[in-house]
Amino acid sequence: MRCRNCREKAVIHMPAHKLALCGSCYISWFEGYTERTIQKFNMLKPGEQILVAVSGGKDSLALWQVLTRLGVNTTALYIHLGIAQKEYSDTSLAKARAFEERLNSSLIVIDVAKELGMSVPETKRLMSRKVCATCGLIKRYYMNKTAADGEFDAIATGHNLDDETASLLGNTMEWRLSYLKRQHPVLAERPPGLKKKVKPFCYFTEKETATYAFLTGIDYIMTECPYALHASSIEYKNVLNALEENGAGRKRRFYDHLLKAQGHLAFPEEAELNRCRICNQPTTLSVCSFCNISKKIREIKDKKPSAISRQHSAVAEV
Amino acid sequence: MKIQLHNRVKELEIDSIKARVLLKELGISPGAALVIKNDVLVCEDEILTAEDSIRIIKTISGG
Numbered sequence: 247m248r249c250r251n252c253r254e255k256a257v258i259h260m261p262a263h264k265l266a267l268c269g270s271c272y273i274s275w276f277e278g279y280t281e282r283t284i285q286k287f288n289m290l291k292p293g294e295q296i297l298v299a300v301s302g303g304k305d306s307l308a309l310w311q312v313l314t315r316l317g318v319n320t321t322a323l324y325i326h327l328g329i330a331q332k333e334y335s336d337t338s339l340a341k342a343r344a345f346e347e348r349l350n351s352s353l354i355v356i357d358v359a360k361e362l363g364m365s366v367p368e369t370k371r372l373m374s375r376k377v378c379a380t381c382g383l384i385k386r387y388y389m390n391k392t393a394a395d396g397e398f399d400a401i402a403t404g405h406n407l408d409d410e411t412a413s414l415l416g417n418t419m420e421w422r423l424s425y426l427k428r429q430h431p432v433l434a435e436r437p438p439g440l441k442k443k444v445k446p447f448c449y450f451t452e453k454e455t456a457t458y459a460f461l462t463g464i465d466y467i468m469t470e471c472p473y474a475l476h477a478s479s480i481e482y483k484n485v486l487n488a489l490e491e492n493g494a495g496r497k498r499r500f501y502d503h504l505l506k507a508q509g510h511l512a513f514p515e516e517a518e519l520n521r522c523r524i525c526n527q528p529t530t531l532s533v534c535s536f537c538n539i540s541k542k543i544r545e546i547k548d549k550k551p552s553a554i555s556r557q558h559s560a561v562a563e564v
Numbered sequence: 565m566k567i568q569l570h571n572r573v574k575e576l577e578i579d580s581i582k583a584r585v586l587l588k589e590l591g592i593s594p595g596a597a598l599v600i601k602n603d604v605l606v607c608e609d610e611i612l613t614a615e616d617s618i619r620i621i622k623t624i625s626g627g
């Protein structure tokens with residue numbers, strides 16, 4: 247197979263794009279496509295300061311690099327979750343640190359165990375919810391807080407088309423309307439204090455971001471988070487890849503049609519946001535879920551028995 | 565033919581195979597893997613032989 251641009255030997259064939267490219271043409275295509283996606287959805291304005299959430303994985307490091315190459319003002323944020331199994335957190339932090347140096351950019355590191363008094367896996371003892379649910383909540387909290395404290399204009403995440411369609415499939419299977427309403431490549435800022443969120447890689451498949459990472463020599467963590475191994479998202483991704491194999495472009499259409507349908511479907515009203523009484527971050531409650539968790543942790547640390555009886559109190563989103 | 569799959573090495577009793585067919589044999593979707601032949605990324609129509617050094621990177625991640 248030959249490159250459509252220069253007739254060199256192709257390294258990737260993308261049936262959904264009806265396109266085969268050689269290594270160097272692919273790199274320019276990938277960066278240009280990111281720029282076009284940013285423009286299509288009006289994600290960023292010139293001069294905005296962007297906080298890129300990085301995990302040490304291929305997508306987020308690639309995003310950090312592409313945005314930097316496109317001349318976007320970026321700072322990255324790494325949240326150390328304290329996952330010791332397979333040295334997951336330490337290794338991924340080392341990858342992010344090395345990449346900071348390579349890009350000559352800057353990285354903010356938040357250590358959850360230091361901030362909260364407990365690592366993410368340890369929170370399992372006090373929550374009735376799964377580790378991933380608590381982890382997601384903690385990550386979203388620190389992303390927004392760091393962006394607000396540092397006066398960033400937006401948070402960029404490395405979610406790709408496979409991530410987006412896997413969560414779309416999951417949300418559709420359960421008809422989670424409020425999630426379907428909010429799933430979009432760009433979520434505008436919401437007062438008071440919920441920062442804009444953008445996903446410039448939403449149109450790239452996982453294979454495409456991995457190809458970019460490989461071709462530009464990005465050293466990323468290949469080990470999975472140990473908690474991800476049984477994630478239903480992997481099951482959904484496999485199903486979607488099987489569909490894609492029999493019909494190129496299906497993942498992209500699934501996602502695009504959601505974005506079109508959003509304007510026509512009747513969704514439940516979103517709850518108003520206000521500021522958390524304790525930490526001042528936006529929430530739909532009077533005390534946010536994060537502050538609830540951190541209160542429980544303090545109670546456990548102080549060995550107050552009351553914490554046990556509250557173990558199963560409901561913790562709502564955001 | 566030796567194939568490196570993450571930190572494991574798999575041995576198959578074949579002399580040459582198309583990358584697409586190899587992925588199928590291994591139960592991996594072509595949309596979820598990169599095939600690297602002698603340190604170079606190749607398309608699914610590439611012929612791989614027992615003399616080549618072959619590496620497969622799975623691209624699916626969870627979480």
Ligand code: SF4
Pocket residue numbers: 327366377378379381382471472473474626627
């Ligand atoms: S898999 Fe779960 S625990 Fe691991 S980083 Fe993702 S959300 Fe957190």
Ligand SMILES: [Zn+2]
Pocket residue numbers: 249250251252253254267268269270271272
């Ligand atoms: Zn080319």
Ligand SMILES: [Zn+2]
Pocket residue numbers: 522523524525526527533534535536537
């Ligand atoms: Zn709070």
